[in-house]
Amino acid sequence: MPYRCWLRGASQVVQVVADPTITVVKGEKMRTVDVLSSEGGVGVGVLIDDHGRIKAVATDHEIEKIVDVAGVDRIIEVGGKVLMPGLVDAHTHPIFAGDRVHEFAMKLAGATYMEVQQAGGGIHFTTQKTREASEEALYASFVDIAHTMLRAGTTLLEAKSGYGLDTETELKMLRVLNRANDALPIEISPTYCGGHAVPKGVTADEQTNCIVDEQIPRLASEMAAGRVRAENIDVFCEKGVFEIEASRRILTAGQQIGLRVNFHGDELHPLGGAELAAELKAHAVSHLEEISERGTKAIAESGTVAVILPTTAYVLRLQPPPVRAMLEAGVAVALGSDFNPNAYCMAMPMVMHLACVLCRMSLEEALIAATINAAAALGRGATHGALTPGRVGDVLVVDAPRWEHLIYRFGCHERLITAVIKGGCVVYERSNA
Numbered sequence: 001m002p003y004r005c006w007l008r009g010a011s012q013v014v015q016v017v018a019d020p021t022i023t024v025v026k027g028e029k030m031r032t033v034d035v036l037s038s039e040g041g042v043g044v045g046v047l048i049d050d051h052g053r054i055k056a057v058a059t060d061h062e063i064e065k066i067v068d069v070a071g072v073d074r075i076i077e078v079g080g081k082v083l084m085p086g087l088v089d090a091h092t093h094p095i096f097a098g099d100r101v102h103e104f105a106m107k108l109a110g111a112t113y114m115e116v117q118q119a120g121g122g123i124h125f126t127t128q129k130t131r132e133a134s135e136e137a138l139y140a141s142f143v144d145i146a147h148t149m150l151r152a153g154t155t156l157l158e159a160k161s162g163y164g165l166d167t168e169t170e171l172k173m174l175r176v177l178n179r180a181n182d183a184l185p186i187e188i189s190p191t192y193c194g195g196h197a198v199p200k201g202v203t204a205d206e207q208t209n210c211i212v213d214e215q216i217p218r219l220a221s222e223m224a225a226g227r228v229r230a231e232n233i234d235v236f237c238e239k240g241v242f243e244i245e246a247s248r249r250i251l252t253a254g255q256q257i258g259l260r261v262n263f264h265g266d267e268l269h270p271l272g273g274a275e276l277a278a279e280l281k282a283h284a285v286s287h288l289e290e291i292s293e294r295g296t297k298a299i300a301e302s303g304t305v306a307v308i309l310p311t312t313a314y315v316l317r318l319q320p321p322p323v324r325a326m327l328e329a330g331v332a333v334a335l336g337s338d339f340n341p342n343a344y345c346m347a348m349p350m351v352m353h354l355a356c357v358l359c360r361m362s363l364e365e366a367l368i369a370a371t372i373n374a375a376a377a378l379g380r381g382a383t384h385g386a387l388t389p390g391r392v393g394d395v396l397v398v399d400a401p402r403w404e405h406l407i408y409r410f411g412c413h414e415r416l417i418t419a420v421i422k423g424g425c426v427v428y429e430r431s432n433a
Contacts, residue, residue, distance in 0.1 A: 003072045004052060004424035007395060008045035008060045010078040011038050013387060014403045015057060016085055016371050020388040023381030024305065024373055027330035030365045035403070038080075046083055047072075048393035052423030057387050074426065081418065082403050085387050086155025086394030087348040088374035090307045091286045091336025093193075094145050095138055095173045096163045098129030100341040107316065114240070114268070123163065123197040126341050130163040130173070138176045145339075145346060146186045152347035152413050153406075155186060155394040155422050156385075158262070158336065158378050160234055162193030165207070167215045170194045174219075174228045181229075185427035189378040191262060192219055195235035195242050195250045208246040212253045220257040231379070232283070233259040237276065239269040244276055251280055260379055266290045267312075278302035284377035286336065288321045289313060296322070300329040305377040308369070309338035310354035311345045323359040334373040335366065349406050349413040356407060363404050393424040 017025065018034040036044050036057060047056040047063050050073075056063050069075065103116050103125075116122045130138070149157060161173035170192065177190040194215045198207045222228040233254025237247035251261050260283045265273020267287035274295025277285035285299065286307040299306060306326055313320045326333055337343070337351050345351065352366040361369065375385030383392050397419040398406050406416055420428040 002050045003047055003055065003067060004050050005048040005074050005076065005393065005421060005426070006045060006063065006067065006072045007076045007078055007083055007397070007421070008063065009043035009080065010045055010083045011043070011080045011401070012036070012082045012403055013044045013046060013057055014082065014084040014367070015388060016368060016386040018388060020390050022372070022386070024303075024332045024376035025368050026332045027300075027327050030327060030333065030368045030373075031362060033364045033367055043078070043080070045078070046387055046393070046395055048421070048424035052393050052425070054387060054389050054391050054393050056389060076397070076419070076426070078397060082398040082400055083387065084396045084398055084403055084406065085371045085385055086396060086420065086422065087153040087370050088378070088385050089149065089154045089157040089337050089339070089348055090284065090305075090334045090374035090377040091309055091338050092157050093160050093162060093338070093340035095142055095159065095161065095176050096126050096130050096341055097133035097138065097141070098126060098341070100125060103342070112316075122342070124200060126163045127165055127197070127199070131166070131169045135172050135176060138173065139179055142176055142180055143184065146180060146184050149346045150186050150420055151417065151428055152349060153396050153417050153420065154348050155420065156189070156375065156378070156380065157186065158189045158191055158232065160191040160193040160196070162196030162234065165194065165197060165199045167218050170215060171219070171222060171228055174230055178229050185422050185425070187422070189232065189380070190230050191232035191234050192230045192254065192259065193234040195247070197236060198241060204242060204246055208242065208249055211250050216253045216257060223257070231260060232262040234263045236264045237271060237273040238264065238267060239271055244272055247273070248276060248280070251282070255280070262286070262377065266292075266295060274299050277304045283379060284334065287312065289318050291321060291326075293325070296326055296329045296331060300326075300331045303332070305332045305334050305373060307334045307336050307374070307377050308355060308359060309336050309343070310351055310358050311343040312338045313358060314354055315343045320358045323355075323361055327365065332373050332376060333361075333365070333369050334377045335369040336374065347413055350411060352407045353410045363407055366407055367403070393421060395421040397421075
């Protein structure tokens with residue numbers, strides 16, 4: 001069998017989980033990460049086959065027994081560095097025009113998220129700019145964003161529409177994501193988020209009807225014709241935006257055309273978003289700064305992944321989600337950057353650091369949340385987020401004595417990540433690595 005890539009001579013291979021049958025890690029089990037370490041001067045490595053799947057994770061001597069060097073397209077001598085899974089960003093809003101740097105001063109002066117929006121800023125400002133932008137301009141902007149994320153270690157991300165709010169702009173955003181998914185060396189799980197906000201001059205009921213009766217049927221038609229692809233449906237389930245019944249209608253309509261439920265809940269008010277997620281058997285629910293004890297228990301029982309977004313709590317000065325209570329209840333916790341004009345962060349290593357400091361997660365919990373659990377939130381828990389045979393060969397080469405340095409050294413990821421491998425292909429190498 002020909003092999004695409006063999007990374008050898010590592011000091012550590014951070015598998016996250018060594019058992020290839022594990023697809024998500026919950027509660028107390030998130031305290032432990034499986035690591036294969038070199039011993040006696042013998043390095044460890046990862047062998048990736050010609051289909052981009054991991055064939056073996058073992059010592060160099062063990063891999064030598066199963067592979068002919070001549071049959072490997074590329075051998076990478078890691079030189080004592082650390083191998084880790086590609087990071088997974090479970091929540092982003094990366095397709096937009098313009099920026100909101102002018103709002104940062106308002107927030108620093110004490111304006112709340114909803115006050116900024118009511119003043120004509122926030123989502124409404126970005127919606128206007130995104131509607132005006134051409135599809136080509138949006139694509140060019142996202143190309144730059146995607147490559148920046150890749151250099152920071154993200155090999156798979158969830159990416160939403162949601163800055164159009166009307167049918168044509170929402171479809172335009174999804175087409176940009178689809179084009180990028182086909183052309184760029186980063187994998188995207190596209191999400192339709194027509195229920196991101198209520199447009200000006202429209203009531204929540206009117207916009208809900210528009211989404212359910214017009215936008216989702218049109219999306220289904222475009223998907224059936226092969227012109228657009230989407231995997232998930234999202235809605236901003238929030239007081240004064242789309243409340244519980246409206247959110248239920250939108251998410252159920254999305255389920256009926258085959259989309260996974262993955263939505264914003266309990267961010268600013270304890271509205272019952274987590275309970276709704278459990279009721280709908282959602283793959284994931286994000287934010288959860290205001291989740292109730294009942295909601296925590298409900299998603300623990302339903303298996304819904306809780307996607308925590310530390311950058312949002314940090315930027316908006318919100319109380320962080322009660323992550324320790326979630327973990328104690330047995331919830332599967334994942335992480336996302338929430339990259340958007342309001343929380344402008346593209347680097348999952350920084351998100352993991354913030355999760356440890358703000359949400360009191362351990363290093364092991366943060367890593368699991370940014371790998372296998374984030375993949376599970378996107379329906380990819382069996383194929384991504386860990387280094388085990390049969391999974392996609394997404395690997396980071398980290399120049400550090402131990403894997404923990406990628407989280408510990410805040411903002412230093414560009415110095416630490418010397419290469420990114422996607423499906424066995426080197427898609428980024430630091431020039432001075």
